[in-house]
Amino acid sequence: MSDERRLDVLRAIVEDYVATQEPVGSRALVERHHLGVSSATIRNDMAALEDDGYITQPHTSAGRIPTDKGYRMFVDRLATVKALSPPERRAIEQFLTGAVDVDDVVQRSVRVLAQLTNQVAIVQYPTLTRSTVRHIEFVSLEGTRVLVVVITSSGRVEQRVVELAEPLTDHLLADLRSRIVAATVGRRLAEASLQLADLIAEFEPRDRPVVTTIVTTLTHVFSNERSDERIMVGGTANLARYGADFDSSIRPVLEAIEEQVVLLKLLGEASSGLTVRIGGETGHEGLSGTALVASTYGGETSLATLGTVGPTRMDYPGTMAAVAAVARYVGRMLDD
Structure with a gap:
């Protein structure tokens, strides 16, 4: 006892x-x-x-x-994680529901998380290397142009207009779409690229130049990993209210937050579900007076991570609840 x-x-x-x-x-x-x-x-x-x-x-x-x-x-x-109040849950849902694309989802997530916790909010963009192909569509345009649309499991939509050497017949377009969808949908992007490379040989020699042009475009889309190292930070001004919590100066904290590689490392170390790093556990001297609360989002594929940074003297149960709730909503939106 x-x-x-x-x-x-x-x-x-x-x-x-x-x-x-x-x-x-x-x-x-x-x-x-x-x-x-x-x-x-x-x-x-x-x-x-x-x-x-x-x-x-x-x-x-x-x-x-x-x-x-x-x-x-x-x-x-x-600590017992606090249940968010109905108004807080409605605020998250309503604020995120209006997002029009992945970039908007990330921006809105940062804002709502900073407002809920009064801390610095960090959201990593969905990671393409862990994304799968959700949908591919081809649309014939005027002349020899074809619009290629790719939607990934991270919610990102990529569009490319492909200029072909000759017009594409409806029959070949339908056949091409059927084979590409069968070979790529549901696969990781890297695996989908390999499947596409083997697909060209299945077509008649006379059709291969056109097929090669479209396959090459898709391969470039699949290998476009620019979002892997992107994060958005918001609510930095919230730290001003915690000035007394930092031993000497808030400046080292602000400098560490400005270093994107530091934040990416912290988020990258977050395991599935909620992760809390306190003080020296952050592994960065400038953040020794802070704590990170982070969560992966995107279901089993764990597309990326979001979280908050604040002083070690924080409301851990409330912060953990807010981070977990926003992660759930973001994952659900991308899934939809």
Whole structure:
């Protein structure tokens, strides 16, 4: 029971410190949390937690504040993810539903996530290398031109107008479409490219020049990985309200956030589902006073990752709920 009570004390310290930004004393814990024991017992529990490195005393005669280790224990064992309120859920759904394309989805996701958490929001664009071909369409235009449309599982739509050496007959266009769809739809982009290369030899020699031109265009579309290294960041101004949470200056945090490679690395390390990195776990000195809450989105294929960066003194349950909810909605929208 002593260990359980100490965990309750740690939870109370984290919750109070996040709410007040003031070191927490034993008397306050007894008054606010009704732990059922005396202040002396709470002081003993706090001393044990301090010895174990979960809390620390910022200065003499002060209460205690959580350490990174304490926050880690809170997240792993004590935190209960808050349920978003109906208005919050409706706000996410309504805000994202109006998106017209993938770029708009990403922009809207950043904005709503920053607003929900009051932190820096980061959204990685869907990763083409993990995308599959969802749909391919061919449309005959005037003369010798053909419009090629490719839709991937990440929701990205690519269109190319192909200029052919000679007009394409309706019969050949239908045959070409049928074979290409059968060879590529449902496959990863890299695999689809390989399937296309083997497809040319299946056509009559007289048709191969036209087929080659279209297949080459599709191959270029499939190998276009420009979105893999793209992210969008929003809500950086939110950090201004947390200036006192950073030991010396907020500048190292801002500089780290400006380095796209740092953010990509952090997001890339996020595993399936929710991931929380606290303080030194971020692996970057400039972010040592921050925490990252991230989640993959896009179902089993995990197209990309989104999340937030804020001070270690954050509302972890609320932030985790917001990040998870936005990830679900984004994945659902791309799937639709």
